[in-house]
Amino acid sequence: MKIIIAKTAGFCMGVRRAVEMALDSPGKHRGPIFTHGPLIHNPQVLDLLDEKGVHIIQSIPEAGEGTVLIRAHGVPPAVKKDLKKAGFAVIDATCPRVIKVQAIIKKHARQGYASIIIGDRDHPEVAGLMGFAADRGYIAGSLEELEALPDFDKAILVAQTTLNIRLFEAVKNWAQARHPHYKCFDTICDSTAQRQAEVQKMAEMVDALIVVGGKNSGNTQRLAEIAGQSGIATYHIETESDLDVKALSLAETIGITAGASTPNWIINRVVRAVERLPYKNSAGIQKIVFSIQQALLLTNVFVAAGAGCLSYACAVLMGDSDFLPHVWISMLYVLSMHTLNNLTGLKADRYNDPEREAFYRGHKRFLICLALFSGAAGLLIAYSQGITTFLVLLMMSILGLSYNIKLIPKTLFIGKYSRIRDISGSKTILIAVAWGVVTSVLPAISAGNPFGLKTTLVFFWATGLAFARTAFFDILDMQGDRIVGKETIPILLGEKKSIQMLKAVLGIWVVLFIFSSMIGIIPALGFGLSICPAAMLALISMHENGFMLPGIRLEFLVESHFFLAGMMTLIYTVVFQ
Ligand code: SF4
Structure with a gap:
């Protein structure tokens, strides 16, 4: 089954702006916080805002207190006046258009x-x-x-x-x-014109079209209307639970679009559910492959094995032949830290990846044991490599464990910074640096050469790849992260700038690795390994241009870059060493 997602699916500029203003309001403006009528026409977003303490008032009372947000659709000037007269502070989230x-x-x-x-x-x-x-x-x-x-x-x-x-x-x-x-x-x-034009075009390419959005959202209804007029099977759904599994399983190509008030996390859930359709009632090899992919990703075994591959590539680049203990240290450390990270990030996964959330809630005890056991095993192997290696890994493990813990008492902390996670963008940078240290610095410490030019270059290469991986996932998770108040780098920079930054980082590494191999700083393996950032760059561009959908396959492909590094290294060692 082929799935095509409309590039224009999801929040338009005006809706995104209004939702972000509403999410930012509690704690920033005088409470209680209200919206005048529903902020947008999407029941799931309205429920979420209600949970966050942003409630709806349908009519203006004679007297009131707090702040009222004017929704993206705007109101007549008289309504604004009446709200102020009643005693409310008014924030205007009317769309500039x-x-x-x-x-x-x-x-x-x-x-x-x-x-x-x-x-x-x-x-x-x-x-x-x-x-x-x-x-x-x-x-x-x-x-x-x-x-x-x-x-x-x-x-x-x-x-x-x-x-x-x-x-x-x-x-x-x-x-x-x-x-x-x-x-x-x-x-x-x-935004409306582009959305409608795209749906018309998509209708010619698919067997069935799913339009995701509130049943009472005018622009979503119009998208369904346009698709329906073209004669193809059209399904207007609010969430993945409304999918007509039986009818859609027969379609070879499915298009997915969404109204201007549909958040990405709902679109992602629908995409993941549609992705699973072909395997739902079948018992074929494809279903087995898909289930294995899913299990490897959910348990972090795949990402941990990727870290092992990266460690192997770094060791060969640095001329370290005793790479096996460090491959294990990298795998166990990454397995431990990523599992703990997922266990503490359940709130965001509720929006970004509900399957992961359900898996982590359902197997909490087992996963905690897995994280602790792999962390301890990694430390044990590190100890066998020398006290410095052990202490560095211990320090990094403590840093990882304390990421979500309040380190500075409330009475002392300045502003909002009491935990490491309160530092904006810290998660992406810390994960990347941790990957860089375990995969390249620890083997160099064991080999007694932690500060050479080659080690520095390899460290920044491994860190750069891990940074691109983590930041790219952060881009995919932006809306869910924003809802739970996480300030990742993409949230700070915006999606467009973040993608540009990642492309620049990866592009620099392609050039730098080829150049470093040419002048002999690193072995000829560097030529082969420059393919990894190049492939990641191509994947990000494909996603940017709508050819690669968020979901299990994309996740799998992103993580596969580290296996590519391992494979290139294996070929190099077999052929040239
Ligand atoms: S005018 Fe409407 S559809 Fe266009 S950006 Fe503003 S809120 Fe969105």
Whole structure:
């Protein structure tokens, strides 16, 4: 089964901005925090906001306290005034693109124009726009309703930002033919236009199309409408539990798109559920392979084996022939730390990876034992390699264990920093450095050469690869991390800049490794190992361009880069040594 995900699926700029403003409000603005009406049309996001202490008020009380957020759709100016009069502080999360439409209507209303809004009269955005039209506002939901309106000497036509583009095209043609003096403003948001155009295109390439989003979300309904008009089987679902497993199992190619108010974590859950469809009722070899992949990833055995491969590559690069103890140390340390990390990151996994969350909750005791046992075994092997190796690994293990623990008492800590995890972006950097140290510095310490140029170069190479891996997963988990308040590097920099940074890091390593091999700082193996950052770079670009979906296969491929390093090293040692 082939799955295609729409590049435009998920939060648009306006919705993302409004949700982030709402998530940031508790603790930042005067409480209690409310939204005026539902912030967006997605029940799962609304439940989440409610849990975070952001509640909905449907009507304005005579007197109130706290802060009210105006939703992305905007409100009539009178509502804002009434909220302030009632005693609320008001935060305006109206989408800047909706504000632009409001400004067009306001300006023309002052000049005596009638404002005809093409849209859904029950939609809050349209209700808000009407408030700017003075008493000369009209709503038309179809060409028939438009024709039924009186003729105006001066009128403007604007569209609800999520209107069907075909309808507005017809409206423009109608106006040109019947009322050429009407001024038409195409106020359909780019995001809506692109989303609808993409769904039309996708409908030609797939057997079935899944549209994910709130049942009462106008723009999601329109996507389902457009897909349905093209004649393919269309399923409008809110979550993965609504999937029609029987019908979808028969499709060879499935398209997935989502409305502007659907968060990534819900789309990811749907993708993971669709990914599993072919294996649900089958007992074939594919199901076995998929289940093995899943088990290896969930237990961190795959990532630990990857660390072992990286350690092997680093040892051969540094000319260390006694690599086996360090391969084991790397594997056991990474297994221990990643398992503990998953055990303490269950809150974020609830959104990012619900399967992982369920697995860790269901096997908590076993996984704690596994983490402690592998950590202890790693330390034991490190001890056999010398006291310095042991102490460095012990220090790193303590650092890893204390990552989530409050180290500085409340009375003493300055600002919000009481745990290591409170330092923004610390997780990504610490994981990368830890990988770099166990895979390259520890073998160099045992070999008695921890500070040479070769060791430094290999350390930064291993750290760079681990950094790219971790930061890339952080990019995939951005929305879930944001919800639970984690400040990863992608959250600080934004998705686009983070991807650019990763591409730059990986690109530099491709060039640097080839160059270092050419001038003899590292052996010729460096030529072969430059393929690893190059392959990772290609994978990130494929994901960026929508060719690689988040899910088990992508995770598996990312982790496979370390196996690629191990394989290249094995070939090199067999052929050249
Ligand atoms: S669809 Fe466009 S106008 Fe509407 S909230 Fe999103 S970005 Fe703003």
